[in-house]
Each structure stands twice: as structure tokens, then as C-alpha cells.
Amino acid sequence: MTSSENESELSGPSGLGGPGDPVLDPVEDIVVIGTGFIGLPLALLLADHGKRVVGVDIDRNLVREINDGTLNVDEDELQDLLTTGPVERNLEARTEPTDGDAFVISVPTPLTEPNKSPDLSALEAALESIQPYLEPGDLINVESTIPPLTCEETIVPFLEAAGFEPGADVQLAHSPERILPGNVFDELVGNDRVIGGIDETSRRRAASIYEPFLEGEIYYTDLLSAELCKLMENTFRDVNVALANEFALIGEELDIDMSNVIELANRHPRVDILQPGIGVGGHCLPIDPWFLNEADPEHTNLITSARRINDKMPAVATQKIRRALASHADPTVLAFGAAYKPSVDDCRNSPAMQIVADLRDDGYRVHHYDRYVDELAYDDLPSVLERESPDVVVQLVPHERTVAALESERSRLADAGVDVLQFGVENPIEP
Numbered sequence: 001m002t003s004s005e006n007e008s009e010l011s012g013p014s015g016l017g018g019p020g021d022p023v024l025d026p027v028e029d030i031v032v033i034g035t036g037f038i039g040l041p042l043a044l045l046l047a048d049h050g051k052r053v054v055g056v057d058i059d060r061n062l063v064r065e066i067n068d069g070t071l072n073v074d075e076d077e078l079q080d081l082l083t084t085g086p087v088e089r090n091l092e093a094r095t096e097p098t099d100g101d102a103f104v105i106s107v108p109t110p111l112t113e114p115n116k117s118p119d120l121s122a123l124e125a126a127l128e129s130i131q132p133y134l135e136p137g138d139l140i141n142v143e144s145t146i147p148p149l150t151c152e153e154t155i156v157p158f159l160e161a162a163g164f165e166p167g168a169d170v171q172l173a174h175s176p177e178r179i180l181p182g183n184v185f186d187e188l189v190g191n192d193r194v195i196g197g198i199d200e201t202s203r204r205r206a207a208s209i210y211e212p213f214l215e216g217e218i219y220y221t222d223l224l225s226a227e228l229c230k231l232m233e234n235t236f237r238d239v240n241v242a243l244a245n246e247f248a249l250i251g252e253e254l255d256i257d258m259s260n261v262i263e264l265a266n267r268h269p270r271v272d273i274l275q276p277g278i279g280v281g282g283h284c285l286p287i288d289p290w291f292l293n294e295a296d297p298e299h300t301n302l303i304t305s306a307r308r309i310n311d312k313m314p315a316v317a318t319q320k321i322r323r324a325l326a327s328h329a330d331p332t333v334l335a336f337g338a339a340y341k342p343s344v345d346d347c348r349n350s351p352a353m354q355i356v357a358d359l360r361d362d363g364y365r366v367h368h369y370d371r372y373v374d375e376l377a378y379d380d381l382p383s384v385l386e387r388e389s390p391d392v393v394v395q396l397v398p399h400e401r402t403v404a405a406l407e408s409e410r411s412r413l414a415d416a417g418v419d420v421l422q423f424g425v426e427n428p429i430e431p
């Protein structure tokens with residue numbers, strides 16, 4: 001479904017698309033600033049659908065790999081897209097922006113540590129970099145996840161200082177990306193899209209970026225609602241994982257495995273408890289709730305408590321591993337899993353990485369592997385077991401193939417007196 005079918009939900013003036021209205025002028029030349037996890041899939045899909053796309057990234061190696069078609073991406077469909085004819089014709093990667101009808105910004109928006117304030121330096125640098133190429137009639141569409149009021153308090157003043165009146169001579173939209181890492185392609189095409197805009201023209205023109213490939217519906221709103229909507233989605237998930245983790249901690253106190261109890265509770269028609277695990281990682285859930293806290297510290301007690309519960313889960317897992325290690329003299333540990341969740345190679349804020357670092361700080365000898373992470377990759381689990389002769393094997397991330405390979409070694413390991421500890425939440429891709 002496209003935006004036009006949802007027109008009844010549009011706010012603002014009617015009579016869109018009249019003579020001279022830029023709505024009639026869908027974007028064709030799109031400059032994507034930041035071609036990482038989020039920007040690259042979009043750039044590839046747009047190029048595949050005939051848009052002329054320039055992907056801009058400050059990472060020179062990434063730019064070269066995209067242009068050479070040699071980039072190694074996890075998702076099969078995206079990997080295939082990289083070398084299709086339309087993409088080879090329509091996508092160019094560069095380290096500097098250039099002219100375009102629309103600038104899509106998908107740069108990182110992390111936190112500054114230790115005070116957990118939003119770090120908007122990449123967003124500001126991206127805006128600076130496009131300024132020389134901005135012309136009246138252009139659209140700026142921010143996909144990065146941003147704190148409430150960033151459009152109003154950072155982007156609008158920036159554009160005004162550059163001599164533009166947002167809404168009058170340049171358009172401004174915020175269309176937060178909501179794809180699930182591990183299922184990027186399906187979700188980019190199939191998810192509903194929320195588009196906030198400074199005005200109707202901005203919303204409609206931003207929609208014209210997605211319409212060529214989108215099968216989900218488009219919902220239009222204002223800039224602040226779009227900012228909040230994204231943050232509330234991820235906060236909802238983070239708080240719900242924290243609840244599951246808190247239940248698991250209660251289970252430890254009462255010496256009962258809560259996974260069965262959660263399964264039973266989830267038989268209730270209105271209960272859907274998530275899975276407890278070793279903590280919450282990635283570039284999103286550990287960060288985004290803090291943006292709400294920064295905006296309103298007084299009313300975010302539940303949100304920050306949830307964050308703290310999730311943040312302490314790696315230490316809880318480490319403690320369990322230490323208990324298992326205590327029964328071995330000078331043990332060798334073999335740890336599988338470094339990514340922040342199954343089926344991805346992203347190690348940002350990964351609980352598994354923190355657990356391994358803590359064990360190494362304790363002085364344990366830890367050999368660390370992850371089939372998805374280039375620097376830690378291995379071909380074949382039995383050969384790794386043979387080579388490292390571990391006393392304890394720890395599975396930190398349940399990548400499907402790791403779980404299966406470990407399962408088939410289970411009895412041999414038990415016979416050899418090797419302890420096996422398995423942690424982690426299975427791939428949370430939902431049907």
C-alpha cells in the first residue's frame with residue numbers, strides 16, 4: 001500500500017499536488033548520508049528500484065567496498081542486491097556528499113558516557129556536510145533515531161542559520177527506521193512506516209522515497225510524534241526484556257528455572273512475557289530509552305530501572321560462569337558467541353563481549369569465537385574443541401548452527417569431564 005491510499009490520515013491542507021506543488025515532483029536523486037546497517041540497505045533498495053542514489057560515508061574502506069561490490073553483508077538478499085545490474089548502474093558510494101533532491105540521514109546517534117546524554121555529533125557533522133549542496137526545494141529526511149525535539153531544536157535552527165526556511169524553501173521529515181537486524185530486507189519492505197514532517201509537502205515527498213518498494217502502510221504525523229514513537233517502541237521492548245530478566249532473578253532466588261513458568265504464564269490470553277537473557281545489547285535498546293530520560297528525568301523511573309536491570313545481567317551470567325570455573329584448577333574456557341544476539345555480526349554493546357572481558361580481567365584463559373564475527377570466526381566447532389581442549393565451554397549467543405554443533409558434541413564433552421554452560425535468547429524474530 002502506498003501513501004496515496006492512506007490520504008485520509010494526512011493532516012494539513014487539502015488540494016495537495018496542484019500545479020507547481022513540489023509533491024508532484026517525487027524525489028529521484030537521493031543522497032544517503034551514512035551507509036551502515038541502516039543506510040546501506042535503503043540505498044541498495046532504492047537503486048534497485050531505479051532511483052539514482054549516492055551513498056556517502058566517512059569510512060573510506062566501506063565506500064570502496066560498496067563501489068567494488070565486495071562488501072560482506074549478513075543478509076543474503078542484500079548481498080545479492082549489491083551486484084544486480086540496476087544497483088551497479090544507479091548506486092555510487094562517495095566520501096563527500098553531492099547534489100540531490102533528497103538527503104537521507106542515517107548516521108549513528110550514540111550516547112556520551114558515562115552520563116548517558118545523546119551524542120549528536122555525527123548528525124551535526126552530516127548536516128554540515130550537506131549544507132554546501134542544499135538548494136531550495138530539497139528534502140532532508142532523518143532516519144537516525146533521535147532524541148525528542150531534535151528536529152525543532154537542532155535541525156531547524158541549523159537550516160535557518162544556513163539561510164533556509166524549513167517548510168517554506170526546504171522540506172524536513174523524520175522517518176525513523178524500525179527494521180530488525182537479522183531480518184532487514186523483509187522488514188524494510190514490509191514494515192509500516194511513520195513519517196513525521198514539518199509540513200504536508202515534507203511528509204508527502206519523504207513518502208515518495210519509500211513508495212517504490214514499500215509494502216507496509218505509511219502513517220503521517222508531526223516531527224515530535226515521529227521522534228517519540230521510535231523511542232517508545234524500543235523502550236517498550238527494553239522494559240519488557242527487563243521484566244523477563246527480573247522474573248529470572250526471582251527464579252534464581254527461589255531456585256526454580258523460570259523459562260517453564262514464563263511459558264505457562266504466556267498461555268494467558270493477555271500475557272506475553274519476553275525471554276530472560278544475558279543482557280540487552282546492540283546500537284538501539286541500550287541507548288534509546290536514555291533519550292527519553294534526558295528529555296524528562298522526572299518521569300522515567302520505570303524506564304531507567306529497566307535499563308539498570310538489563311545492564312546488570314552480564315554480571316549475573318559472569319557470576320554463574322565463575323561458579324562453574326571454581327571446580328577446575330587453572331581452567332581453560334572456550335566461549336562461543338560475541339554478537340549482541342543470534343544471526344547478526346554486530347558486537348556493539350554486546351553482553352557476550354562484556355562477559356568475556358570480565359572473565360579475562362579475572363585472569364581466566366578464555367578463547368573466544370563467533371561464527372558471524374570476522375575476527376573471531378571458525379569453520380568447524382569440533383576442530384576448535386580439539387585445538388583448545390577446554391575445561392569449560394560457554395555458549396553466550398545461541399546462533400542456530402552453534403547450538404546444533406554443540407548439541408552433537410554434548411555426550412563426548414560430558415565423557416571428557418568438560419562443563420557446558422548455555423546462555424542466551426534464541427533469535428527473537430517474531431512470526
Ligand SMILES: NC(=O)C1=CN([C@@H]2O[C@H](COP(=O)(O)OP(=O)(O)OC[C@H]3O[C@@H](n4cnc5c(N)ncnc54)[C@H](O)[C@@H]3O)[C@@H](O)[C@H]2O)C=CC1
Nearest residue numbers: 034036037038057058059107108109122125126144145177
Ligand atoms: N542498527 C540498527 O539495527 C538500527 C539503527 N537505527 C538507527 O539508525 C542510525 C544509524 O545506525 P546504524 O546504521 O546501525 O549505524 P552504523 O554505524 O552501522 O552506520 C552509520 C554509518 O554512518 C557513517 N557516518 C558517521 N558519521 C558520518 C558523517 N558525518 N557523514 C557520513 N557518514 C557518516 C559511519 O561511518 C557508518 O558507516 C542510528 O541512529 C541508529 O540508532 C535504527 C533502526 C535499527
Ligand SMILES: CC(=O)N[C@@H]1[C@@H](OP(=O)(O)OP(=O)(O)OC[C@H]2O[C@@H](n3ccc(=O)[nH]c3=O)[C@H](O)[C@@H]2O)O[C@H](C(=O)O)[C@@H](O)[C@@H]1O
Nearest residue numbers: 178179180233237274275277280281282284340341425428
Ligand atoms: C521495538 C523493537 O523490536 N525494536 C527492534 C530493535 O532491534 P534489536 O535487534 O536491538 O532488538 P532485539 O532483537 O529485541 O534485541 C535487543 C537485545 O535484547 C535481547 N533480548 C531480546 C528479546 C528477548 O526476549 N530477550 C532479550 O534478552 C537480545 O538478545 C538483544 O541483546 O531495535 C531496532 C532499532 O531501533 O535499531 C529496531 O529497528 C527493531 O525493530
